[in-house]
Amino acid sequence: MYTDLVLDHFTNPRNVGEIEEADGVGEVGNPVCGDVTRISIAVGEGDVITDVKFKTFGCGAAVATSSMLTEMVVGKSLREAADVSNVAVAEALGGLPPKKMHCSNLAADALQAAIRDYLLRSGREAEIDEILASPPKAPEPSSH
Amino acid sequence: MYTDLVLDHFTNPRNVGEIEEADGVGEVGNPVCGDVTRISIAVGEGDVITDVKFKTFGCGAAVATSSMLTEMVVGKSLREAADVSNVAVAEALGGLPPKKMHCSNLAADALQAAIRDYLLRSGREAEIDEILASPPKAPEPSSH
Amino acid sequence: MKPVYFDHAATTPVDPRVFEAMTPFFCERFGNPSEPHRLGREARSAVDQARARVAALLGAGENEIVFTAGGTEADNLALFGSLARLQPGHLVVSAVEHPAVMEAARALNGRGWDVDYVPVDGDGVVDREAYRAAFRDDTRLVSVMTANNVVGTVQPVAELARIAHQKGALFHTDAVQAVGSLPVDVDELGVDMLSLSGHKLHGPKGVGALYVRRGTRLQPLLHGGGQERRLRSGTENVPGIVGLGVAMTLACEAMPEVRPRLERLRDRLVAGVLARVPEVTLLGHPTDRLPGNAAFAVRYVEGESLLLRLDARGFTVSSGSACAAGSDEPSPVVQALGVRPEDAHGSLRVSLGRENTEEEVDAFLDALPPIVDELRRMSPLYAKR
């Protein structure tokens, strides 16, 4: 089932919580489906993500991928962070059980929603397509 | 499966063989079906069976019922001996496995064939029906 | 503290006495029961003895017991076997059956059978009106479980079977969770077929039995050497069957002592959880439930997360039923009770067994609240409630 790394991230999740006065917030998933992830980011000089926090309602894989993602993107530029795919997060965790792959879609999607939110808030709609271009999968509609 | 008594009669069968100059001989069964029993009798004063021997090609149950039958009928009159049914032999053995009941049909049938043979040889055809009347099952055609 | 096992509804440890009884049949008394030699006869009589035990404990006759490879096979044999000869007609099952019945019913549906899934009330008890109304002229079989594996609710099987018989249908009950925990007598229940499984009653995995009332015609699922009165071919799992016989005997013997003790432990656990954790509901019937089953919906928390955190703290529980596929769906059983899907995701099943103690229950009651708290603080739903 779960790798030791998944269990470690699940048991001691990194960066849990919500950034007060966040620069961008994204939430994806649906409680009816059993998983919701909310990611808030702080963006500093040169579009660098200086802080990131998550809240997740979901299974072990959903929590672990959220935690892993936050570790992977802090210090990265928005462009680089948007490049981190769900698959990359699952790989960084040493793999997920096949039936859990869908849960791993939440974290990266929530981050992209947060980036999009940041760009919208800062009047940079024009850049959304370019910055979020690389990941093959378009983020799901977000709300915050 | 087999009771201890069946196994005992199978392992140490009583009255195996063929009476030389027998008064009556009966053989029933079919090698193609896997069981043949041949019984020879000596008949003394007052129609009493003074000796009986069997040969059987067949499974454990076929051998054991043959052996048990010979023990049950020696010393009996033809009339009494003809009364010993296949079911009675099986009961005397403490029962047989359901799928083996058909093998237990051979012994009593062979005895009846032997009695019939004796009556025919001694010109007592007229008595056949009376003496062999009681058993519900008519003996199969015999040859010797 | 050593880990506390609270997942007896998923499976149970084999009782050491059961294991001991099985042991000689692996390496020494290993004969094939179909062989007429001594080793074979020895194996045959061990199987027959187990059959006599299982039969007696159910109030059944010896040739009404068919050994199978488990509860799933027993359920499948009951449904497919009893309907195989018939023209497709109508089948009634409850909405809270185990997947072994549910999926068999679905497969029958694919072969032309109409299936009605009778709803349950908020406590998980089959709705009598809906049940009566479900019958049709061509209803051939009803399958309602004796006790539910997720929420523990015990069904009024005797009453439901009587109704089915009045309507001319056969009645099967999946008693996999009940046998060994509650008294089960096939004549009192009045059922035509009844499934049970070894590993739920401190016996081995991979062995079970189907009770088939004399006169009930069945087609086999497994064809071959003709074992089990031609109803289930395959070399008999002799150690497993021996283990099942001994396990059932031990469970039934211990029941008068174990059952009230488990009920007390369970009630203590339920009361403690409800008192100490806010926004938690008990699932299933408050009293007509399995002695060891305590099931809850914990709002704003996802079940697997809760299970894994409790596991990390030494408490082995379940978040519903254990099955290999689709376990990220909220339990259909919990939803059938009317619980909203988002709350059904937070289902927690604590199933006690005869080796559990009050200390373990109290330790659990101390461990649970901070874990729920932690998960809720992590949940984006909780802040918004």
Added chain:
Amino acid sequence: MKPVYFDHAATTPVDPRVFEAMTPFFCERFGNPSEPHRLGREARSAVDQARARVAALLGAGENEIVFTAGGTEADNLALFGSLARLQPGHLVVSAVEHPAVMEAARALNGRGWDVDYVPVDGDGVVDREAYRAAFRDDTRLVSVMTANNVVGTVQPVAELARIAHQKGALFHTDAVQAVGSLPVDVDELGVDMLSLSGHKLHGPKGVGALYVRRGTRLQPLLHGGGQERRLRSGTENVPGIVGLGVAMTLACEAMPEVRPRLERLRDRLVAGVLARVPEVTLLGHPTDRLPGNAAFAVRYVEGESLLLRLDARGFTVSSGSACAAGSDEPSPVVQALGVRPEDAHGSLRVSLGRENTEEEVDAFLDALPPIVDELRRMSPLYAKR
């Protein structure tokens, strides 16, 4: 002398190392592999490890292995499972299949499938011409066993599978007698499905496996929780599966040493029997046969009687195949070789295993002639010959 076990084709004792490997999974590591907690994960990884072993030993991929409750279930799953979705068409099996394949084929016949039973020659080898001629446009599946359980003949499976594929049919082989005794590689054989069973290779009863080549579509026989990639539901028999994995590993590791040794023992036994007992024929192929199988037709003697007498003298043998029903029929396999029914009744199967010794074979060769003699003297057929 302690009893000599010469009935390895019926079943084998569990190897003590296998039993040792299984032991912890009964009372301690007893988790349900479908549960995500530690105990469940432990059980899951034990099952996965066994699967990896079985797969590697067959040259298969891990997700090509479906664990079942034995050889019979594997055979039934292969036949029913691969044909379930299809419109009834045509099925080809050999005339010497085990009842697990034979009866499944008969049941399919009852559901509208045409079945051809391809004859074998006097050595028990499938007749190539009849085989080729059996195919029709709608032949969907062929099932020919790797090695026969009664007379030991090994079939040219690779060649037969190639022909089946040319004709567009799937190919299944029942390798229950072969696996563990002969090298078996699914790619060398080129089969789509292959059955094996634990208790024939010093593993436990009640567990087996079906190899299913990637891309072969199968419907399950047992529906439920979705275990075994939905192909075989039911809580996994964890100790049994672990035992199968270890048993197969041990058997395959030992094969280079055991196989030639068994062949020498078997040849000694065959030569001895033919030399010492008149009117006896060797059944099956003189050389292309299972290493441990020596099968004979002993004229004027009924098989069960011979078996029971040998048993009373401490030699455990068989009079053909072990199956629960109809065992008083002469073996259909022996008859398929052209042996007359009255002679087929006298079939004797001596199946050697890795623990047997030359001393045991020699003791048997001393014991057999007087027993045959005694039975012949008791036989009304012998005098008349």
